[in-house]
Amino acid sequence: MDPTARILVVDDDRPTVMIIERLLKKDGYDVCTAFDGKEGLQRAQAEKPDLIILDLMMPKMDGYEVCYRLKNDPDTADIAVLMLTAKGGIENSDGQKFAARLEDRLRGFEVGAVDFLIKPIKAKDLAKRVKALLWAGGF
Amino acid sequence: MAKKILLIESDPQVTELIKNTLEEEDNQVITAEDGSEGLKLARQEQPNLVMVDFSLPKVKGSAVARRLRQDPATDHQAILLIADEDQLENLEIGPGASADDFLIKPFSAVDLITKVSPLLVGEDDQAGMAISTGNGELDTKMGGGVPLGSLTLIEGDSGAGKSVLAQQMMHGCLENGYKLSLFSSENTVKSLVKQMRSLNLDIKDHLLLGRIRVFPMETSQLGKEAPAILMKAIKSEKGRALVFVDSLTSSIPDSSETEVLTFFEECKRLCANNMTVIIIVHSHGLHRELLIRLRSLCDAHLQLRTEDMGNKLVKTLEVTKVRGAEQNTGNIISFEVEPGWGMRVIPVNKVKG
Numbered sequence: 407m408d409p410t411a412r413i414l415v416v417d418d419d420r421p422t423v424m425i426i427e428r429l430l431k432k433d434g435y436d437v438c439t440a441f442d443g444k445e446g447l448q449r450a451q452a453e454k455p456d457l458i459i460l461d462l463m464m465p466k467m468d469g470y471e472v473c474y475r476l477k478n479d480p481d482t483a484d485i486a487v488l489m490l491t492a493k494g495g496i497e498n499s500d501g502q503k504f505a506a507r508l509e510d511r512l513r514g515f516e517v518g519a520v521d522f523l524i525k526p527i528k529a530k531d532l533a534k535r536v537k538a539l540l541w542a543g544g545f
Numbered sequence: 546m547a548k549k550i551l552l553i554e555s556d557p558q559v560t561e562l563i564k565n566t567l568e569e570e571d572n573q574v575i576t577a578e579d580g581s582e583g584l585k586l587a588r589q590e591q592p593n594l595v596m597v598d599f600s601l602p603k604v605k606g607s608a609v610a611r612r613l614r615q616d617p618a619t620d621h622q623a624i625l626l627i628a629d630e631d632q633l634e635n636l637e638i639g640p641g642a643s644a645d646d647f648l649i650k651p652f653s654a655v656d657l658i659t660k661v662s663p664l665l666v667g668e669d670d671q672a673g674m675a676i677s678t679g680n681g682e683l684d685t686k687m688g689g690g691v692p693l694g695s696l697t698l699i700e701g702d703s704g705a706g707k708s709v710l711a712q713q714m715m716h717g718c719l720e721n722g723y724k725l726s727l728f729s730s731e732n733t734v735k736s737l738v739k740q741m742r743s744l745n746l747d748i749k750d751h752l753l754l755g756r757i758r759v760f761p762m763e764t765s766q767l768g769k770e771a772p773a774i775l776m777k778a779i780k781s782e783k784g785r786a787l788v789f790v791d792s793l794t795s796s797i798p799d800s801s802e803t804e805v806l807t808f809f810e811e812c813k814r815l816c817a818n819n820m821t822v823i824i825i826v827h828s829h830g831l832h833r834e835l836l837i838r839l840r841s842l843c844d845a846h847l848q849l850r851t852e853d854m855g856n857k858l859v860k861t862l863e864v865t866k867v868r869g870a871e872q873n874t875g876n877i878i879s880f881e882v883e884p885g886w887g888m889r890v891i892p893v894n895k896v897k898g
Binding site: 419423424425426428429432441463482488490492525526527528529530532533 | 635640
């Protein structure tokens, strides 16, 4: 097996993609990027990464749909997906904020994501999660 | 217009390099050597952008960024965090993080300018620009849309489509990347999402991302104090591009004319500071004379009516006034509200026929 794991980062927020890319490259991973759901899906099919870091809220095609399609394509069904979700924005009610997050996660797991991180992400957390997920996948 | 950039950097070599590069691009650069001096300058000088190094002595760069965000006097300033490659894992990433973007050392002059320029676009570059309502026809009649930094009055009877129009506008603004707050006496967060969905306007993502903040108002108990309290709440939303009030008349049933006028004058002042305020009123909720004075205070005035056209009731929207509009105002649009579709403009001949 190729010793270098390949990771695809899909997010419409360019600063986020840039930092994650730098961070993962520094850790020795092979990184490719996409800036919306459609492009992400294409890159996933073309590059066959070992892990996809996938943002939930994106124009054109959101993270749920990308994940659902990946899992329904035998070529990409085995790729682990780590989802990024934004912190609940309903600030005038804590109850709703929590509910929104929980709902996001449940739906994410339903479509096949294996893990979640809530934005803003601590870069350290991301590095650790990535390592753990890849280790679980045999790296 | 020259932009003001505050650079908080302890390394004099880096400071000089950044300062020279940015000044060549016609920016004004002020510098601070440590966090506390930087925070002071950010408050005093009101720069458009603050660049702060992650590894400052004493107060760390990330703490400076967080404080800038938490202070209402500086929370609108863009933040670019400068970090070393080996500090990457200590950063916070993504919307909601303190920094708007990151510049990783080592960087070239080109890297620097590519990172800085998008963060400098905004505010006075928007002067004279308009916010699309998401409805092309309506935009045209309003001379391009809702003018930025303006006070707009939407007026009409019950059922004339005021809230629908406001929701259409809100959606248009959100889709164009503007952040807004809604003070609503008509809706809770849940009912708003539901109502807008029935118009085929999805705001759930925007809600989750914090781009729209919804404040349901229960002003019946506030009595006379309502306008003042509402104004205080609006002022606390200073970082937002737009504020919608739907509707003002049902929020201030017990207020005097002077209090309402004061409210509008204060809104006007907020607009002078680049905020765009859109206020919805019921035509019958206010005295005629007061309404006439309010209309003249506002930069844009939209009048909604339900009219009897033959055997059919039709909603009409008249753009009676738009400041700086290129097109002629005084135009009337007829529209229908169709479930699952939204606002649909009806061609005039169809209405007449």
